[in-house]
Amino acid sequence: MPVPHGSPGSLTLDPALRADADQAVRVLRASGEVHVWWWDLPARTDPDDLALLNTAEYERALRFHAERDAAGFVRAHASARRALAGLLGVPAAEVDLGRRVCPGCGDGSHGPPSVLRPAVPLAVSLSRTDGLGVLAVRAGTWVGVDVEARRDVRADTLAELVLSESERRVLAGLAPGPDRDAAFHRCWTRKEAVVKAVGVGLIGTELTALEVHMEDDGPVAVSHSHQGVNTLWSVSDLDVGAGYTAALARPDRSATGPVVLHPPV
Incomplete structure (x- = not known):
């Protein structure tokens, strides 16, 4: 070894x-x-x-x-x-x-x-x-990225724990199946990307209060609050191949340059 x-x-x-x-x-x-x-x-x-x-x-x-x-x-x-x-x-x-x-x-x-x-x-x-x-x-x-393999999820159960009220309404308007699962994964990766960019992780964030505008294509502006400190992030979805959902978060004030993707060789 x-x-x-x-x-x-x-x-x-x-x-x-x-x-x-x-x-x-x-x-x-x-x-x-x-x-x-x-x-x-x-x-x-x-x-x-x-x-x-x-x-x-x-x-x-x-x-x-x-x-x-x-x-x-x-x-x-x-x-x-x-x-x-x-x-x-x-x-x-x-x-x-x-x-x-x-x-x-x-x-x-x-x-x-x-x-x-x-x-x-x-x-x-x-x-x-x-x-x-x-x-x-x-x-x-600061920067944050998250990726998830798409899979069937019990969105109704998880929604109460991790989605905001408006996000739950959007999800409820979708029929169970691939589109609903994709929407949940999109929401989840955006939240993960933000909390990783902030640096406090999931434990340091009230996920139901973190609104990531899952109905919008993006980039979207996302506000995060922790211990009285409010920060604003620009969140984009990333195309990293079939079967995966990914999102990127960076400080909103610096989100002026392009995202350069380096696919696997």
Whole structure:
């Protein structure tokens, strides 16, 4: 089994590579672009993926009970490094990932993902579902992405727990079946994308008070409130292939640049 590259003792980078990374971020900031990658998740762990993980990620991968879940986690984090490496012009092995402090409770163990090396001001968000992983990256502080494999859902039961009153009315107006399931998934991924962009997650949000305008094609403006702080987000639906629903959230004031999609090769 390959040995992970580990969390480096120094987060410094070769000056030439650091200059390339800094320039890439400047271009990204000037364009306002958000870059989105997605990839299939394997059933078994790939040794080449595992070799890119740091020690903390390696140890977390070992704690998964199901091989498929471990393989998905490993592929997602390795693929995120490869995508960031291509964006920043550095080798994948020189990219290290960690977590930011949770803005809700101040805990550093479950905050949003961050790029530790190169130490550049990028916002990143990762999401996994059955068979697919998605990464969103933008220059700045916050971004959120969520993806869900479409499946039959008990929308009536879940609606009371996660949908606003107006969202429940929209859902009730749809006949049971694929269209209704698609509408629920659209609503759910939008909510997930917002709470991940805010950084507090599902636990820190009253989902029935988070209105994501499921009847509108978007982009839509979504207001989020947490501990007396109100923020506004621009939320877009993403096309990541048949059988999946995905959404992207970014600060409304910065939602002026295009979303650049990088389909799997």
